[in-house]
Amino acid sequence: MTGSELTPPESSPAPMPARIPPGGFRELGPVNWVIAKAGARGIRAPKFHLFNVLGQHRLLFLAWLPFSGYLLYAGKLSRQDAEVVILRVGHLRASEYELQQHRRLARSRGLDAATQAAIFEGPDADGLTARQRVLVTATDEFVITRSMSTETWTALAKLYNRAQIIEFCTLAGQYDALAATMATLRIPLDFPD
Structure with a gap:
């Protein structure tokens, strides 16, 4: 298997509108909103869209975050x-x-x-x-x-x-x-x- 066989298409279509728009305080709740704000500061962006979307499933986000963080920072x-x-x-x-x-x-x-x-x-x-x-x-x-x-x-x-x-x-x-x-x-x- 060579790298060229696995190369994705060169051009991507224009971005489509978000199916679930990034949420704010109301959609995220106070805990996930604070986490999303801290995450945005960490990546030096106005919003951390991944957190602002996934955080809308409040408990799943809180369960996923330590797992993901472990793999990324402490594995x-x-x-x-x-x-x-x-x-x-x-x-x-x-x-x-x-x-x-x-x-x-x-x-x-x-x-x-x-x-x-x-x-x-x-x-x-x-x-x-x-x-x-x-x-x-x-x-x-x-x-x-x-x-x-x-x-x-x-x-x-x-x-x-x-x-x-x-x-x-x-x-x-x-x-x-x-x-x-x-x-x-x-x-x-x-x-x-």
Whole structure:
């Protein structure tokens, strides 16, 4: 499986109106409104649209947030490895929201623009480390085939212990599900670029 076989279409249609508009205090309730405000401050945007939409399901949002936060900030994978996986999922699913957020975060975690371009190109791209090639290949297989070849599994198992492999699958699955959720709900981008 090569990167070129998995490249999403080059052009995207114009953004469509949000199916569930980002909520404010009334829709979110006081707790989720404060969380959404803090999140917006954290990403340096007027609103964190993902939180302002998902927060409208008050209890689900409060259950999802620690899980998501753990994977993003405190998991057993290195933060750089997590960003490789997230960027690749965002690319495979053509999720501009994920890519807009994680291009920025990945830069702060040591993945410069050239490395990110290589991640988007695929596992055979110049500029990827051997480790990154394994992660991109494993992400491609996990997202596209919903499984992993024996060869890729063996390569991943040389990098990660059992808990890390479980977390890899959960991380890729979480961001695949988020990409589908954001696309279906048509969550607006947080930044104009």
